Amino acid sequence: VNSAQAIQCLRSVGALLENGHFEYTTQNKHGREYVDKDMLFRYPAKVLEFGKELAIRISNCFHRQGEALPLIVVGASPGGAILAQWVAYHLRLSGGAKQDAMALFVEKTGTEGFQLRPAYVELVKGQSVIVVEDIINAGWSAAGIVHTVERAGGHPRIVASIWNRGSVLAHKVGVRHLVSLVEEKMEAYTPGPDGRGCPMCVAGVPLNTDRGHGGKR
Numbered sequence: 001v002n003s004a005q006a007i008q009c010l011r012s013v014g015a016l017l018e019n020g021h022f023e024y025t026t027q028n029k030h031g032r033e034y035v036d037k038d039m040l041f042r043y044p045a046k047v048l049e050f051g052k053e054l055a056i057r058i059s060n061c062f063h064r065q066g067e068a069l070p071l072i073v074v075g076a077s078p079g080g081a082i083l084a085q086w087v088a089y090h091l092r093l094s095g096g097a098k099q100d101a102m103a104l105f106v107e108k109t110g111t112e113g114f115q116l117r118p119a120y121v122e123l124v125k126g127q128s129v130i131v132v133e134d135i136i137n138a139g140w141s142a143a144g145i146v147h148t149v150e151r152a153g154g155h156p157r158i159v160a161s162i163w164n165r166g167s168v169l170a171h172k173v174g175v176r177h178l179v180s181l182v183e184e185k186m187e188a189y190t191p192g193p194d195g196r197g198c199p200m201c202v203a204g205v206p207l208n209t210d211r212g213h214g215g216k217r
């Protein structure tokens with residue numbers, strides 16, 4: 001699965017909306033494109049392909065470094081948790097892991113970020129961990145998961161995502177390695193009070209109201 005194939009796959013399941021006027025949840029920015037990842041998670045056969053490709057890239061990264069492949073994968077519920085299942089499955093099947101890998105999840109807590117349930121805290125303590133994230137926007141969510149694993153005494157080694165929309169770098173989310181199937185940056189605009197700064201605002205294109213914030217702020 002190369003970048004173009006991954007984009008085509010997202011488009012084919014209705015997860016990539018183009019030529020619109022979307023208000024993103026992060027930093028009040030606007031853009032023409034929107035990734036609705038829930039549309040992807042309707043199709044396990046597609047998620048499986050993404051999980052497999054990520055597992056291969058993660059394995060290659062650790063093999064190149066001559067380091068042991070972590071056998072714990074953590075993603076944020078719901079999307080990241082689904083992806084974590086397939087990545088963990090394929091670490092052994094396609095990535096050459098010698099044992100089965102575990103897929104754990106973190107849950108959102110109000111505005112505080114994420115939490116691991118107590119039984120999971122015991123599992124990650126002292127262990128190397130792979131963090132998966134479906135779509136990386138500004139990287140706050142990935143950084144939050146990494147931080148949550150660290151607080152539990154785990155060692156996040158890599159972040160793996162389907163799409164790194166914001167050209168976020170590994171160190172910004174607190175790890176040494178970041179792999180993504182799609183690196184293509186999505187243009188985001190910051191509209192001023194009069195709409196200047198966003199070409200769609202200037203052109204008077206109405207905001208999409210069924211995806212993103214859509215003016216509901």
Ligand SMILES: [Zn+2]
Nearest residue numbers: 030198200201
């Ligand atoms: Zn706009």
